[in-house]
Amino acid sequence: MFPAAFDYRAPSSLAEAVDILRQRGEEAKVMAGGQSLIPLLKLRFSQPALVVDIGRLPNLAGIGRHDGHLTIGALTKHAAVESSAEARSVCPLLPEAAHWIADPLIRNQGTVGGSICHADPAGDWGSVMLALGADFVANSESGERVIHAADFFQGPFTTALRPDEVLTEIRIPLAAHSGGAYNKLERKVGDFATVAVAVQVEMNGDKIAKAGIGLTSVGDRNLKAADAEKSLAGKEPTDAVIAEAARLAAAAAEPKSDVRGSAEYKKDIVRVFVQRGLRTAVARAREGRR
Amino acid sequence: MNVSLTVNGTKHSADVEPRVLLVDFIRTNLRLTGTHIGCDTSSCGACTVLVDGTPLKSCTLLAVQVTGRSITTVEGLAAGAAMSPMQTGFHEEHGLQCGFCTPGMMLVGTALLEHNPNPTEEEIRWAISGNICRCTGYMNIVKAIQHAAAIKAAAAQAPKPEAVAAGGGK
Numbered sequence: 001m002f003p004a005a006f007d008y009r010a011p012s013s014l015a016e017a018v019d020i021l022r023q024r025g026e027e028a029k030v031m032a033g034g035q036s037l038i039p040l041l042k043l044r045f046s047q048p049a050l051v052v053d054i055g056r057l058p059n060l061a062g063i064g065r066h067d068g069h070l071t072i073g074a075l076t077k078h079a080a081v082e083s084s085a086e087a088r089s090v091c092p093l094l095p096e097a098a099h100w101i102a103d104p105l106i107r108n109q110g111t112v113g114g115s116i117c118h119a120d121p122a123g124d125w126g127s128v129m130l131a132l133g134a135d136f137v138a139n140s141e142s143g144e145r146v147i148h149a150a151d152f153f154q155g156p157f158t159t160a161l162r163p164d165e166v167l168t169e170i171r172i173p174l175a176a177h178s179g180g181a182y183n184k185l186e187r188k189v190g191d192f193a194t195v196a197v198a199v200q201v202e203m204n205g206d207k208i209a210k211a212g213i214g215l216t217s218v219g220d221r222n223l224k225a226a227d228a229e230k231s232l233a234g235k236e237p238t239d240a241v242i243a244e245a246a247r248l249a250a251a252a253a254e255p256k257s258d259v260r261g262s263a264e265y266k267k268d269i270v271r272v273f274v275q276r277g278l279r280t281a282v283a284r285a286r287e288g289r290r
Numbered sequence: 291m292n293v294s295l296t297v298n299g300t301k302h303s304a305d306v307e308p309r310v311l312l313v314d315f316i317r318t319n320l321r322l323t324g325t326h327i328g329c330d331t332s333s334c335g336a337c338t339v340l341v342d343g344t345p346l347k348s349c350t351l352l353a354v355q356v357t358g359r360s361i362t363t364v365e366g367l368a369a370g371a372a373m374s375p376m377q378t379g380f381h382e383e384h385g386l387q388c389g390f391c392t393p394g395m396m397l398v399g400t401a402l403l404e405h406n407p408n409p410t411e412e413e414i415r416w417a418i419s420g421n422i423c424r425c426t427g428y429m430n431i432v433k434a435i436q437h438a439a440a441i442k443a444a445a446a447q448a449p450k451p452e453a454v455a456a457g458g459g460k
Contacts, residue, residue: 001330008291008308008354031355038350039332041309051308055355103420105335105398108344109351189419190333 003041010053014139017054017166022141025163028052032075032114035106060113060168063087070094072170074113079104081112091172092284093180093200097128100182103190113167116152119159119221122192126153126222127214128182129170131198137169138162146171153221175210178202179284183273184216187260193217194260195269197249199277201232203285208232211245213274218253218266225249228274237282246274293353297322298366308354313337315353316363324364324393328422335421338394339363345394345401347420364393367400375441376400376434385434387425394421399435407446408439 011017021028029048031037032055040046054060054075061075063084070091072081081087082098101107101115101124115125116136129136129149136147138161145165152160161167184196196216202209211232213225228249235241255266293310294303297320304319316325316339325348328336332350339348340362367374376396379385386392395418402409402417409417414435415428423431 002311002314003309005307005309008352010354034352034355035332035350038311038352042311042330053352053355103335104417105338105345105347105420106332106350109346 001042003038004044004047006041006048007050008053009050010056012056014057014060014166014168017052017057018139018141018164020050020052021164021166024050025165028163030054030117030166032111032117033077033109034114035102035110036114036118036120054166055111061111065090065174066171068174070172070174072112072172074111074116074167074169076112078102078107078110078112078115082107090174091132091180093128093132093182093198093281094172096180097124097182097184097198100124100184100186100193100196106190112170116170117159117161117167119153119157120192121156121219121221122217123222124182124184124193124196124198124216127196127198127216129172130214130222130224131180131200131212132172133200133212134173135171136167137171138165139168140165144168150224156220158221175202177204177209177285177288179281179286181277181280181284183277185269185273192260195255195266195273197270197273197277199274199281201237201278201281201285203282206236208235208237208282211278213245213249213277215249215253215270217260218255218270220254223252223254225252225274227252232278237278242275242278245278246271249274291354293357295353295357296360298362306353308352310353311349312339312351312353312356312361313348316348316361322363322365326390326393328390328424333422334391335394335398335418336391338397338421340397340401343401343404345398362397362400364396367396374400375438375445376403378441379434379436379438380431383430383434383437385427385430387423387427391421391423391425395423395431395434399431399438402435403439403442407442409435411436 028050060073062073087094134149138145180200185194198214200212211229215223228245250267250271253270255263257263326336328334337349
């Protein structure tokens with residue numbers, strides 16, 4: 001298989017990239033690592049007139065800290081997150097989730113930003129970013145715009161990005177006494193998730209100050225389990241409180257029956273994973289592992 | 291569009307369409323057919339090559355994407371007639387049956403030992419988890435990579451011939 005013919009540009013600066021997108025954004029697809037786009041091109045599900053390869057743009061890869069946030073450059077490879085000591089120390093949910101993305105070879109080339117912009121409802125990063133309350137920085141000729149993760153995912157493979165914009169950075173707010181967990185059920189390495197759940201909690205003494213829950217593969221996009229999150233705020237994480245949050249998250253899931261399982265089964269996996277994730281996240285927050 | 295690559299130490303330059311996949315460039319333009327096309331959907335790893343030492347799936351890369359980079363294919367593992375430790379491991383431990391996945395498995399194993407010279411069995415299994423053996427011969431593939439690690443460890447411990455010569459002479 002090979003893609004339909006396309007024009008190809010590999011800009012050498014962000015300014016050049018946004019200039020190309022200003023002129024031809026409507027007919028273009030931006031490519032970072034290509035691990036989602038190239039399969040679509042080969043299957044001819046996507047036939048853009050122009051591919052703008054930003055994979056070699058400088059200064060868009062790397063993990064750092066700025067102003068109480070962990071920053072992840074859009075071109076940071078999944079494998080770099082998986083092995084990042086910085087991420088492991090301040091936000092272990094990130095490397096834990098990265099470990100479950102696709103397979104090791106794809107993780108060597110696929111990027112965090114590319115995966116987020118691809119917005120596959122079965123993508124892992126979307127749920128993680130919803131749970132973490134991340135912000136996404138988009139650049140265009142008219143400047144920089146910050147989009148909250150909760151506003152970003154609009155439907156299957158559809159995001160709030162405009163055709164003239166390119167995602168450049170992910171910003172994750174950091175908090176003390178926080179912890180997270182990613183649980184994923186997959187039939188085999190590299191398969192899409194049957195169900196996955198990202199959980200992040202911030203503790204205030206014995207009580208949960210704030211909780212974030214993101215759901216993978218159980219809707220037309222990565223879902224934020226807002227009712228479940230609200231039910232946890234200000235509460236001690238007792239078995240009853242956790243069970244109620246898990247029930248609410250399962251109710252928010254909208255899975256479809258397919259080869260990976262029935263809708264009923266997937267909803268129950270959401271329930272189990274929210275319980276399991278909350279217990280792990282709370283324990284990690286308490287033992288200072290964030 | 292011009293593509294310039296170093297493949298197994300040799301520089302190649304060609305004019306190709308942007309849509310040409312790296313695996314097709316390697317097999318068709320360079321006639322290096324050791325890199326296989328299995329699933330063609332980035333699931334099986336038969337097309338694995340090393341790009342600047344990192345294993346990637348060449349069916350899911352455009353040739354133009356990796357211009358300027360250094361590629362190692364299975365043909366680049368041996369030094370002349372001498373098999374690499376990984377190739378010896380696969381030979382000694384019967385690490386292949388039909389051989390279709392073998393180039394990818396050996397390249398992934400080679401890259402693994404570069405940054406983790408003494409991997410656990412679990413680390414080996416994780417490393418090859420993006421590569422499918424259609425004969426299901428994973429047991430011996432794991433043993434082959436362990437064998438290669440042992441060869442490399444022994445070579446690293448053995449005194450270098452010059453050191454022996456110097457010691458003996460003085």
